[in-house]
Every structure is written in structure tokens, then in C-alpha cells.
Amino acid sequence: SQELEQSPQSLIVQEGKNLTINCTSSKTLYGLYWYKQKYGEGLIFLMMLQKGGEEKSHEKITAKLDEKKQQSSLHITASQPSHAGIYLCGADRGSTLGRLYFGRGTQLTVWP
Amino acid sequence: SQTIHQWPATLVQPVGSPLSLECTVEGTSNPNLYWYRQAAGRGLQLLFYSVGIGQISSEVPQNLSASRPQDRQFILSSKKLLLSDSGFYLCAWSVVLGSAGVYGYTFGSGTRLTVV
Numbered sequence: 095s096q097e098l099e100q101s102p103q104s105l106i107v108q109e110g111k112n113l114t115i116n117c118t119s120s121k122t123l124y125g126l127y128w129y130k131q132k133y134g135e136g137l138i139f140l141m142m143l144q145k146g147g148e149e150k151s152h153e154k155i156t157a158k159l160d161e162k163k164q165q166s167s168l169h170i171t172a173s174q175p176s177h178a179g180i181y182l183c184g185a186d187r188g189s190t191l192g193r194l195y196f197g198r199g200t201q202l203t204v205w206p
Numbered sequence: 207s208q209t210i211h212q213w214p215a216t217l218v219q220p221v222g223s224p225l226s227l228e229c230t231v232e233g234t235s236n237p238n239l240y241w242y243r244q245a246a247g248r249g250l251q252l253l254f255y256s257v258g259i260g261q262i263s264s265e266v267p268q269n270l271s272a273s274r275p276q277d278r279q280f281i282l283s284s285k286k287l288l289l290s291d292s293g294f295y296l297c298a299w300s301v302v303l304g305s306a307g308v309y310g311y312t313f314g315s316g317t318r319l320t321v322v
Contacts, residue, residue, distance in 0.1 A: 100249075125308055136212075136296060137250075137313040144308055182250060184311075192238050192257070192300060192309050193265075198249035 097121065098185055100197035107173050107204055115168045115200045117183035125186035126166045127194065128157050130179050137182065140168075170202075178204045209233060212297045212314030219321055225270075225284040227317050229297030232278065237299040238309075239280040241272055244294040244316075256280060292321045 099118045107113050117126070125144050129137040141150045143159035143166060150157050154171045170177055184196040209232045219225060231237055241253045252265045254272035262272050269288050273281045280297060297314040 098249075127311065129313075134294065134316070134318060136315040137298075139311070142308070142310075184250070186309060192302075193252060193255055194240070194298075194300070194309070194311050195252060196242075196250040 097187075098183055098195060098197035100181075100183055100200050102200060103198065104201040105203070107202070109174060109204055109206050110172055113170050113173055113202070115181050115183075115202075117166045117168070117185075117197055119164050119185060121164070121187065123159070123163045123166070123185045123187075126157075126159050126163075127184040127186075128166070128168050129182045129184065131182060131199070132179050140181075173202075173204045175204045175206060178202055210297060210299055210312055210314045212317060214317060215315065216318045217320070219287050219319065221289055221321055222286045225282070225287050225291070225319070227282040227295055227297075227319075229280045229282075229314055230278055231280075231299045234278070234299065234301055236277060237301050239274060240298040240300070240311075241270075241280065241282050242296040242298060242313075244296065245292070250296065254282070287321045289321050292319055294318050 101116050127142045128140040131137050141157045146161040146163045148159045156169045159166045180199045180201050182196050182199045184194045212229045239256045242250045243253055244250050256262050256274045259274055270284050295317045300309045300311045303310045
């Protein structure tokens with residue numbers, strides 16, 4: 095069963111616009127991972143969040159984990175065509191550390 | 207450096223034929239190893255994970271099996287493929303980072319399997 099809910103399922107934005115992808119869990123997250131995937135390729139690691147309230151940034155991508163550690167958001171500022179792809183959130187469960195479970199992903203399209 | 211090799215990149219197999227996908231890891235010892243499947247319109251589903259040689263845990267009942275004959279080798283197999291086995295298969299490994307118990311995961315480039 096999918097315990098990580100990602101929204102939206104797909105997103106189409108114009109180049110230069112900001113966007114946010116959300117990842118929600120019904121259970122406390124002990125490690126929240128964000129990956130990007132180009133179609134038919136492996137996963138590229140973006141960021142990992144562990145502590146409640148934590149926020150990390152890399153270039154134009156910022157990820158946050160809420161205080162309750164049940165919701166994370168990925169924000170892209172001034173999107174570019176190179177940001178297009180599938181964004182996946184994955185999480186370690188507290189009782190089963192060392193096993194990463196994923197949401198269904200968000201398909202991002204950026205048009206010039 | 208730590209790398210993960212997965213092959214083949216694409217595979218077309220008839221229904222009822224056997225399957226063997228191989229994954230090898232370099233640059234690390236005693237990693238956790240994983241097989242994931244990504245079907246069209248679905249997220250990444252964890253199929254198998256292994257914490258050591260010969261130790262395999264299955265996450266979902268299925269037509270597939272996994273084996274770990276060596277520390278850094280993980281194999282996904284089937285005796286008779288079904289149409290529903292089609293998908294994108296990813297191998298991954300993880301190790302604990304530092305003293306906080308946080309795992310770092312690395313994924314292979316995947317195998318696109320089409321069962322016809």
C-alpha cells in the first residue's frame with residue numbers, strides 16, 4: 095500500500111515560474127528523501143531531511159520537513175526546462191530503518 | 207568510489223521464459239541491497255531487500271525471486287515470466303551514514319523489461 099501521498103500527480107509550468115510538490119505521510123517519518131528521475135533512467139538523489147523543521151537548499155531547489163515530521167515539500171524557484179522529470183519522495187519508516195518506501199511521484203513538465 | 211552496475215539496460219522476453227537480472231556494487235562492504243519495480247503509472251515498489259549474503263526478504267508476493275550469492279551481487283530471477291512482470295527494475299544499495307543511523311541510498315540505472 096502507498097503510505098506516502100504525493101501531490102500533485104503531474105505539474106505543467108512555464109519556465110521561470112515557481113512550483114511546490116508535497117509529500118504527506120500518516121506516520122512519523124524518520125528520514126525523508128527526495129529524488130529526481132528522468133524517464134527510463136535511475137534516480138538522482140536531491141536531498142534528505144531527518145529533523146523536524148529542517149530545511150535544505152541546493153541551487154534553486156528547497157526541501158522542508160514539518161515539525162511533526164509527517165509532511166515535506168519541495169519548492170523549485172524560477173523553474174527551467176532542466177528541472178523537468180519525475181520527482182519522488184521516499185521515506186524510512188521508524189520500525190524498518192534501512193528500507194525506503196516511495197510515493198507515486200510527480201511528473202513535472204517545464205515549457206519555455 | 208562507490209558505484210552500482212545493473213544490466214542489461216533493456217530486455218524483451220516472451221511470456222513463460224526465464225529471467226535473470228544482475229546487479230553488482232563496488233566500493234563498499236556489506237551493503238543493504240534492494241530490488242525495486244516501477245510499473246507504468248505507479249510509484250517505485252520495493253520487491254526484495256537483503257542485509258547479507260543469502261539473506262533475502264520479500265516485500266510483496268509475486269512471480270519473482272532474488273538471491274545474493276556474494277556480498278556485492280544481487281540477482282533478480284523468474285522461472286516463467288508473466289505479462290504483468292513488465293516494468294522498470296531498479297537495483298539499489300544503502301549503508302548507514304555516520305552515527306545518527308541515517309541511511310544513504312544509491313540507485314542503479316535500471317532495466318526496462320518488456321514481456322511479450
